[in-house]
Structures are given as C-alpha cells and as structure tokens.
Amino acid sequence: MTAKTIMIQGTTSDAGKSTFATGFCRLLARRGLRVAPFKPQNMALNSAVTVDGGEIGRSQAVQALACGVEPHTDMNPVLLKPNSNTGSQLIIQGRAVGNIDAVSYHAYKPVAMQSVLQSHARLAAQYQCIVVEGAGSPAEINLREGDIANMGFAEAVDCPVVLVADIERGGVFAHLVGTLELLSDSERARVVGLVINRFRGDPALLQSGVEWVEQRTGKPVLGVLPYLNGLHIEAEDSLALNRPQGEHAPQQTLRVVVPVLPRISNHTDFDPLRLHPQVELLLVKPGQPLPAADLIILPGSKSVRADLASLRAAGWEAAIARHLRYGGKLIGICGGLQMLGQQLHDPLGLEGEAGSSAGLGWLEMETTLATHKQLTRVNGHLTLGAAAVSGYEIHMGVSTGAALAQPAVRLEDGRCDGAISADGQILATYLHGVFDQPESLAALLQWAGLAAPQPLDYPAIREAHIERLADMLQQHLDLTPLARWLP
Known part of the structure; x- marks a missing residue:
C-alpha cells in the first residue's frame, strides 16, 4: 500500500491549517479510508504522548483522534519546543536529542529531512491517505532555503497542496495572490486549490472576489468556510485568553x-x-x-x-x-x-x-x-x-x-x-x-x-466539535477538483 498524500498550507500563521486538517481527516475517515495526519516540523509547547512512548505536537494527536487512529511519533517527526527566545529543545521521531539554536538548526535541516522522509514513508506503507499540515507560510523568503516544513517537503514527496487563507485578518485576496507570486513555478503548479476560512456573512457578497481570484491565479476556490461560533479544537500553541465565543457566562461561579x-x-x-x-x-x-x-x-x-x-x-x-x-x-x-x-x-x-x-x-x-x-x-x-x-x-x-x-x-x-x-x-x-x-x-x-459541580464529559465534547467541523466541511468544501489526488 502506498498512500495518497495531500498537504494543507496557509498564507499566514494561524490561518486555520490545524483546524482545517482536523476536519479534513475526519471527512476522509467518514468515507471509510485509513487516514493518518502528518506534520513534518512543528514548533509548539503543547504536546502529547504517543502509543509508542514518544512525544509529538498536540495538533497531530487531535488529528489522529479525528482519523480514528492512535497518535504515533511518525506523525510529527520533528518537534521544536522553544525554551528561550533563540533556542529550542529538539525532538526527533518522538525523542529529545538536545537543545539547538536557530542558526544551528538551519544547518541541521538536511539531517532532519531524512527523519521526515523516513516517517512519511512508514506511514505511506500503512495508510491509504496522509493529510499533511504545513507550518507558518510557504512564502517566508528567509526560511525557504532547506525548507522541510512546507514546499520543501511537498517537492520532496511530490504531493499536491491546498492553500488556506483567513479572511478574519483582512486582505484575504492579497494573501492568496501574494503567496502564490512568491512561490517558484514548480511550487505554484502543485497548489491545486484555495480555501477561504472563517467567513462571516452571506457568501454571495464574496462571489465577485472568488471569481476574480480564480481568474487571476488559475486556481479553483474549493470553499468559503463559515466562522463557527464556539468551535473548540485543541490549540497547537496559541493561547486563548477568553471563553470561546458563543459560550454563556458561568453560573454559580x-x-x-x-x-x-x-x-x-x-x-x-x-x-x-x-x-x-x-x-x-x-x-x-x-x-x-x-x-x-x-x-x-x-x-x-x-x-x-x-x-x-x-x-x-x-x-x-x-x-x-x-x-x-x-x-x-x-x-x-x-x-x-x-x-x-x-x-x-x-x-x-x-x-x-x-x-x-x-x-x-x-x-x-x-x-x-x-x-x-x-x-x-x-x-x-x-x-x-x-x-x-x-x-x-x-x-x-x-x-x-x-x-x-x-x-x-x-x-x-x-x-x-x-x-x-x-x-x-x-x-x-x-x-x-x-x-x-x-x-x-x-x-x-x-x-x-x-x-455541586455539573457533569462535563470533555472527551465527548471534543468528539462532538470534531464532528461539527467535519459537517461544515462536508457542506461547504468542494472535493471534486481534488478527486485525482484522493484514494
């Protein structure tokens, strides 16, 4: 068995890659496919322990849950846990190998890429589909040399890319067009679809912009995804300081x-x-x-x-x-x-x-x-x-x-x-x-x-929110342009 691989990248950090990938994993699992999540390189202080006794980023553990499989160290072969402004603990395939600063890590990337490709190959032999999450943006010029997290990985395994942009930030069309313009010809060619995330309001009001960006880039917009009030998906690293929107104020506090x-x-x-x-x-x-x-x-x-x-x-x-x-x-x-x-x-x-x-x-x-x-x-x-x-x-x-x-x-x-x-x-x-x-x-x-604490079943709530996310994708995401890249 050799899995089909599809990669989710974002125009910015916090564009919604982790959330989209989680819902996409559940959507494919609903089809009866054996799906695995993958993130080549993660930088996060939220982590989880895997079935094989290692450590990976929390987002991949949640995505594994969405796939209905146990999290494994191969799902996040490189994890950087920042312990200063310039350095991190380096974890390779679930095991801490020491501390490393940013300059040294740049030189280490070719070695890290070998671990990334080994882990991906092992997953590809076990699953039908691998949903890969990128990191940050593929258009960061200073990070492109030796990249293992975004297009460097996509080029190495020759997989298609879906590009996600967050309309909440403003300038969504500039984000999409600008990101594509900063890619190489081969990288741009492997982007097979665009997703506009966290839209509030009537999608008809956005239609002229959708048509323009499709004509300007030659890439189909796979979906305009609505903002989901109160959605709870465990965070990769960002820290929400307030209650989720849509939640009621507590009683008997x-x-x-x-x-x-x-x-x-x-x-x-x-x-x-x-x-x-x-x-x-x-x-x-x-x-x-x-x-x-x-x-x-x-x-x-x-x-x-x-x-x-x-x-x-x-x-x-x-x-x-x-x-x-x-x-x-x-x-x-x-x-x-x-x-x-x-x-x-x-x-x-x-x-x-x-x-x-x-x-x-x-x-x-x-x-x-x-x-x-x-x-x-x-x-x-x-x-x-x-x-x-x-x-x-x-x-x-x-x-x-x-x-x-x-x-x-x-x-x-x-x-x-x-x-x-x-x-x-x-x-x-x-x-x-x-x-x-x-x-x-x-x-x-x-x-x-x-x-008298009211009962709260957190695992059940987490499952319900993953299902809600997948329901939304099923309604608003057009998978037809991706058919040739899916099992």
Missing part, C-alpha cells in the same frame, strides 16, 4: 486563575475548565495582578527556573501566598509542581544556565532535572474520593521529599504521583490532562470549593 508564564506548556490542560458552565477561567499575563480566586493553578513550563523567576518578578509569589493565607486552593501541574517545592536543580544546564533555584517552598520536596524524559500515558485514581483519572507525563525532573508520602494520584502501574499538603490546600501532580475525565474534573472542582 468558581473562579480559577492561571498565571501565564513566558514558557507555559500544555495549556490545553485547562480546556475543560474553559468549557465548564460553572467555572470562570482567567488567564493572567505578566504585568497584570492576580485577581481574587477560589483556585490558582501553576501550569506546566518548558523552562521551569526561568519561569519561576518571571513569576517572582511579576509579584505573583506574594499574591499566591496571600491567596493561601485566606484559604484559597492551589494546584501545580508538572513544572508547576516543581515550583512548589523547596529547591529546583538543573546541574546539567538542560533548560538554561546550570545551577539551582529556591522553589516557592510550599511543599517539602525538591526536583533535579535529568536527561531522561518521562513520557508515559497513565490511568489511575485521585486520592480525593478515588475519582478515576487519565493523562500523560512529559517531564525531565525527578522529585523527592516527604511531601510525596501523601500523593495526589495512585496510578494503575503501582506508582504514586504528586502530593497533597497536610492542610489540604495544595495539590501537585505531574499529570497533564488531569481535568479531562468527568470524575476527576468533578472531584477537583468540588475540592476547590464548588459545592
């Missing part, structure tokens, strides 16, 4: 505050809270005071010591201490757990300059960063009422200390995870996805002060 750290990671942990009708979720950026809250959550971080320093510089340490004095609850997840201890050690300089930092000191434990990264999908039960929980671990730290004798989670593999403070105010866990399951979400909200 539990206020949850998350300090947004510079290297916040896996913020999809908070999506169930964002969607819960009784929760007011506030994501607070540096420079803003932490408002009064029932629960504060310290999120995951790609650079824990640096983010802890940022937390202190923002004045948030004193605000959290005051929150605890007045009886508020506090959760630390992954990097947030590590911050809650007494010391943070990075003797090898894995996340920056080698050294140690004083933790916040609210739990009797300390953490030492080590080269081995824990990548595990887990199931277990919270020690709060034995509520079922599932999630995944992605961390390089080893935590030890007396606080861990009172764990937050008991795992099915016999291990214990995290800690609950003696006074019951602080809970710490390495588990990402701790709010995803209905039982654990309800137990944690009740612990935080919500007397």
Whole structure:
C-alpha cells in the first residue's frame, strides 16, 4: 500500500491549517479510508504522548483522534519546543536529542529531512491517505532555503497542496495572490486549490472576489468556510485568553486563575475548565495582578527556573501566598509542581544556565532535572474520593521529599504521583490532562470549593466539535477538483 498524500498550507500563521486538517481527516475517515495526519516540523509547547512512548505536537494527536487512529511519533517527526527566545529543545521521531539554536538548526535541516522522509514513508506503507499540515507560510523568503516544513517537503514527496487563507485578518485576496507570486513555478503548479476560512456573512457578497481570484491565479476556490461560533479544537500553541465565543457566562461561579508564564506548556490542560458552565477561567499575563480566586493553578513550563523567576518578578509569589493565607486552593501541574517545592536543580544546564533555584517552598520536596524524559500515558485514581483519572507525563525532573508520602494520584502501574499538603490546600501532580475525565474534573472542582459541580464529559465534547467541523466541511468544501489526488 502506498498512500495518497495531500498537504494543507496557509498564507499566514494561524490561518486555520490545524483546524482545517482536523476536519479534513475526519471527512476522509467518514468515507471509510485509513487516514493518518502528518506534520513534518512543528514548533509548539503543547504536546502529547504517543502509543509508542514518544512525544509529538498536540495538533497531530487531535488529528489522529479525528482519523480514528492512535497518535504515533511518525506523525510529527520533528518537534521544536522553544525554551528561550533563540533556542529550542529538539525532538526527533518522538525523542529529545538536545537543545539547538536557530542558526544551528538551519544547518541541521538536511539531517532532519531524512527523519521526515523516513516517517512519511512508514506511514505511506500503512495508510491509504496522509493529510499533511504545513507550518507558518510557504512564502517566508528567509526560511525557504532547506525548507522541510512546507514546499520543501511537498517537492520532496511530490504531493499536491491546498492553500488556506483567513479572511478574519483582512486582505484575504492579497494573501492568496501574494503567496502564490512568491512561490517558484514548480511550487505554484502543485497548489491545486484555495480555501477561504472563517467567513462571516452571506457568501454571495464574496462571489465577485472568488471569481476574480480564480481568474487571476488559475486556481479553483474549493470553499468559503463559515466562522463557527464556539468551535473548540485543541490549540497547537496559541493561547486563548477568553471563553470561546458563543459560550454563556458561568453560573454559580468558581473562579480559577492561571498565571501565564513566558514558557507555559500544555495549556490545553485547562480546556475543560474553559468549557465548564460553572467555572470562570482567567488567564493572567505578566504585568497584570492576580485577581481574587477560589483556585490558582501553576501550569506546566518548558523552562521551569526561568519561569519561576518571571513569576517572582511579576509579584505573583506574594499574591499566591496571600491567596493561601485566606484559604484559597492551589494546584501545580508538572513544572508547576516543581515550583512548589523547596529547591529546583538543573546541574546539567538542560533548560538554561546550570545551577539551582529556591522553589516557592510550599511543599517539602525538591526536583533535579535529568536527561531522561518521562513520557508515559497513565490511568489511575485521585486520592480525593478515588475519582478515576487519565493523562500523560512529559517531564525531565525527578522529585523527592516527604511531601510525596501523601500523593495526589495512585496510578494503575503501582506508582504514586504528586502530593497533597497536610492542610489540604495544595495539590501537585505531574499529570497533564488531569481535568479531562468527568470524575476527576468533578472531584477537583468540588475540592476547590464548588459545592455541586455539573457533569462535563470533555472527551465527548471534543468528539462532538470534531464532528461539527467535519459537517461544515462536508457542506461547504468542494472535493471534486481534488478527486485525482484522493484514494
């Protein structure tokens, strides 16, 4: 079996490539096709653990869900997780191989391309169709040499490209025409269709523009896709600071505050809270005071010591201490757990300059960063009422200390995870996805002060939104021009 491959590229970052690819995967899976997602190179701090025990970008894990298959490291062979303004942790086929700066990575791209092509070939032997998501824009002149993320990959495997543009940004026709003009002749030829995304209003008002761009470029417009109010598809990396549009204001509110750290990671942990009708979720950026809250959550971080320093510089340490004095609850997840201890050690300089930092000191434990990264999908039960929980671990730290004798989670593999403070105010866990399951979400909200949490089944909601997205594509996308490139 050799799969058909089709690539989704965008005229800009955040044009809707990930969302479109997710819906397109489900649309093809509905036809009974064996479909796999693929992204040659991803730069994101939201990641997921795969069935083969590796790490890929969160968007490809969601796309795998849309395909009805388990996420695999071959679906995102190159993942860059930024840990400074100029450098990233480099993950190849699911495994961290070290840190790399932008200049060095440019020189490394030919090596990375070999991993990309190996992974694509393995998927092509197993599936009927591969839906590939590009990164950023294919028209970034300074990134074109040695490109593995957009047209460089498309040329290497000789696949067609669908170009997506976001009309919400304005200038959609300039984006489409300008992008095509900046491509080489061979690259331009492989663009087989255009998509205009996130349109609000009557499509008839856009028809003259659609006809013009088709005549100007010679490319068919496959669809004008409407803006979907309240659509929830887990984000690749962008962080929404407000509730989804169309959502009602919460009733019987539990206020949850998350300090947004510079290297916040896996913020999809908070999506169930964002969607819960009784929760007011506030994501607070540096420079803003932490408002009064029932629960504060310290999120995951790609650079824990640096983010802890940022937390202190923002004045948030004193605000959290005051929150605890007045009886508020506090959760630390992954990097947030590590911050809650007494010391943070990075003797090898894995996340920056080698050294140690004083933790916040609210739990009797300390953490030492080590080269081995824990990548595990887990199931277990919270020690709060034995509520079922599932999630995944992605961390390089080893935590030890007396606080861990009172764990937050008991795992099915016999291990214990995290800690609950003696006074019951602080809970710490390495588990990402701790709010995803209905039982654990309800137990944690009740612990935080919500007397009667309404049930919320986040996996079911996620599935319903993928279906809604695919329904929209089925109605508004013309696949006829793509027929020769599909199984």
